[in-house]
Amino acid sequence: MATSPVPDDIGRREADTLTEDIARLGSLEKIVQGWDETQQRTVLALRDGWEAMYRECLRRLIRTVQSAPQGATGLREAAADPYVYAVLRTLGLVRPSLQERIEAALDSVRPGLEGHGGNVELVELRLPDTVILRLLGSCHGCPSSSLTLSDGVEKAIRDACPEIRHIETAGRQYAATALTGEGSEQRISPFAIGGRHPWLPAMRLEDLPRNSLRAREVLSDALLFWRDPDGDVHCYRNACAHLGMPLEEGKVDPAGVLTCPHHGFQFALESGECLTIPEVQLEPWAVRVVDGEIQVRKDHD
Numbered sequence: 624m625a626t627s628p629v630p631d632d633i634g635r636r637e638a639d640t641l642t643e644d645i646a647r648l649g650s651l652e653k654i655v656q657g658w659d660e661t662q663q664r665t666v667l668a669l670r671d672g673w674e675a676m677y678r679e680c681l682r683r684l685i686r687t688v689q690s691a692p693q694g695a696t697g698l699r700e701a702a703a704d705p706y707v708y709a710v711l712r713t714l715g716l717v718r719p720s721l722q723e724r725i726e727a728a729l730d731s732v733r734p735g736l737e738g739h740g741g742n743v744e745l746v747e748l749r750l751p752d753t754v755i756l757r758l759l760g761s762c763h764g765c766p767s768s769s770l771t772l773s774d775g776v777e778k779a780i781r782d783a784c785p786e787i788r789h790i791e792t793a794g795r796q797y798a799a800t801a802l803t804g805e806g807s808e809q810r811i812s813p814f815a816i817g818g819r820h821p822w823l824p825a826m827r828l829e830d831l832p833r834n835s836l837r838a839r840e841v842l843s844d845a846l847l848f849w850r851d852p853d854g855d856v857h858c859y860r861n862a863c864a865h866l867g868m869p870l871e872e873g874k875v876d877p878a879g880v881l882t883c884p885h886h887g888f889q890f891a892l893e894s895g896e897c898l899t900i901p902e903v904q905l906e907p908w909a910v911r912v913v914d915g916e917i918q919v920r921k922d923h924d
Contacts, residue, residue: 641705679712684852685716710845721784722748726784732775752788754780792894822918830919831856834879838871841919846908847871848917849892851879858910858919859895863888890893 649718655666681803688694701707702717711717719727722745729743736742747755756776777790825839833851838861839846847861861869867887879892889898895905909920 641709644688644707674714677710678716681711681716682716698735703732721750721786724783725754725780725787727774731783732779737774746793752786753792754808755793756788756790757793762887792896820921822913822920825858825910825919828912828915830915833924834875834877834883836871836873836875838869844921845869847905848910849875849879849881851893854911856910857892857895858917859905859906860908862906864890864897865902866899 632798655663658666662693683697690696691697699900702711708717711720725745725748729745733742742759744757744759745754746757748756758776780787780790822843825841825846825848826837828850831837831848832851833854835853837848839848845861847859849857849859851857861871863870863883863885865883865886865888870883870890872884873881874884876894880898881890881892883889890896890899890905891898895906895907896901911918
């Protein structure tokens with residue numbers, strides 16, 4: 624006889640009950656925090672003792688079940704239950720799930736993003752090795768969004784989850800709030816602040832009309848500049864992600880899509896994303912506008 628699927632409302636009720644139980648335990652912990660040190664140590668020792676006993680009991684139970692026919696399958700199904708998983712995680716008997724580790728990595732960079740009016744969210748985890756993200760608030764559409772993604776968010780995810788091989792950005796849905804114009808400083812990636820290299824002048828803002836490209840060499844680096852229709856400036860290494868050919872002769876359509884003049888690869892200049900092969904992108908540089916002067920900084924060696 625086929626087993627009927629668990630109704631969604633039962634799954635929601637279980638999740639709500641688990642959330643309520645966790646909140647209740649949190650309230651009790653706050654009460655204990657108000658006790659004197661001797662009382663706190665007594666309660667913590669009692670908790671640690673019970674946890675050690677439960678941990679060893681469950682470890683032996685898991686070992687016995689695993690040795691039985693179909694035991695490993697049964698354990699995986701049991702661990703999918705939110706209550707079972709929560710207890711096993713608390714006791715250190717299962718490692719954090721991939722999604723938990725990704726969320727923890729994002730939490731580690733959120734303070735820097737939120738300090739500049741931005742954020743990031745996990746849109747989708749496509750097993751086994753692909754993450755879809757969305758930059759929010761001031762990070763979305765910011766001229767340095769690709770630098771924020773590569774130097775901050777992607778690094779955090781790859782450090783915590785080396786099995787993730789592909790990190791992609793979802794379609795943009797939030798308006799940008801970047802600051803630009805004469806006498807003001809264009810918003811830069813929070814991960815570009817405090818870098819080792821100095822800011823270097825590249826050109827005057829007036830020499831870069833909106834929706835146009837300009838190539839400049841700053842020290843020994845060939846760079847490509849684009850000013851979007853809103854007036855924000857974007858900067859990349861002047862090299863196609865395909866074969867490294869220069870891009871300044873490429874055509875830019877009204878949507879800010881650059882077509883490489885050599886082999887037809889297309890790039891979204893707002894983010895540096897390659898629309899032809901999503902796995903590659905233009906190499907972003909930190910850029911800002913101060914008193915009408917476009918300045919760049921090398922934040923990688």
